[in-house]
Amino acid sequence: MxxxxxxxxxxxxxxxxxxxxxxxxxxxxxxxxxxxxxxxxxxxxxxSKTDLLLAYLDNTHASWFEELDAFLRPVTGPRERLLALFDFRIQRQRRLKYKGCHFNKIAVEASDDQDVLSRVRRHKQRFRDLIYQLVSQLTERRSILDNEQLADTLFLLLEGG
CATH class of the missing domain: 1.10.10.60 (Homeodomain-like)
Structure with missing residues (x-):
C-alpha cells in the first residue's frame, strides 16, 4: 500500500x-x-498522539470549509448566504449524527495544549470572519445592531445550534 x-x-x-x-x-x-x-x-x-490530533484538527478544519464553500457556491446574495449557513449546519449535523462540534469537544479535552487551542481558535475565527464579511455586504438598513454585533449574534446562534 x-x-x-x-x-x-x-x-x-x-x-x-x-x-x-x-x-x-x-x-x-x-x-x-x-x-x-x-x-x-x-x-x-x-x-505522537498529539501530532495525530493536530493533523485531525487541520484536516477537519480544511474539509469543513471545503464543504461550506461547496454548499454556498450556488447561493447568491449576502442575506441568502447568511441564511444558508444555518441550512449547512443542519445538513451537516444530520449527516454526522451530530455528537457535538469537533472543535469544541477537543478544546474541552485538551484545554491545556496551546497548539490545540490555537487551531480551535483559528477555525472559530475564520467562521466568524466569514459571517462578518457577509453581514458587511448587507444593504438593508438596521438600527439595532451594527455589523460587529450582528456578526457576533449570528455566530453565537450558529455555534449554539
Missing part, C-alpha cells in the same frame, strides 16, 4: 474515533487495530 494511503487510513480512523468517543478515550492501540496497520507505520507518520 502506498505511504499516503496508510497515512490517510490512520487519519480517517483516528478522526472517526476522536469524534465518536473522544480524544482521551481513544487509544493508540485501538487506532492501530482499526486502521489495520503496524505500530511503526503510525509512528512513522505521526510521532
Amino acid at each position: 502506498r505511504e499516503s494511503g496508510v497515512k490517510e487510513r490512520i487519519l480517517d480512523t483516528a478522526s472517526r474515533l476522536f469524534y465518536d468517543q473522544g480524544y482521551h478515550v481513544t487509544g493508540i492501540n485501538q487506532i492501530i487495530e482499526e486502521a489495520d496497520i503496524a505500530r511503526a507505520s503510525l509512528y512513522n507518520h505521526f510521532p
Whole structure:
C-alpha cells in the first residue's frame, strides 16, 4: 500500500474515533487495530498522539470549509448566504449524527495544549470572519445592531445550534 494511503487510513480512523468517543478515550492501540496497520507505520507518520490530533484538527478544519464553500457556491446574495449557513449546519449535523462540534469537544479535552487551542481558535475565527464579511455586504438598513454585533449574534446562534 502506498505511504499516503496508510497515512490517510490512520487519519480517517483516528478522526472517526476522536469524534465518536473522544480524544482521551481513544487509544493508540485501538487506532492501530482499526486502521489495520503496524505500530511503526503510525509512528512513522505521526510521532505522537498529539501530532495525530493536530493533523485531525487541520484536516477537519480544511474539509469543513471545503464543504461550506461547496454548499454556498450556488447561493447568491449576502442575506441568502447568511441564511444558508444555518441550512449547512443542519445538513451537516444530520449527516454526522451530530455528537457535538469537533472543535469544541477537543478544546474541552485538551484545554491545556496551546497548539490545540490555537487551531480551535483559528477555525472559530475564520467562521466568524466569514459571517462578518457577509453581514458587511448587507444593504438593508438596521438600527439595532451594527455589523460587529450582528456578526457576533449570528455566530453565537450558529455555534449554539
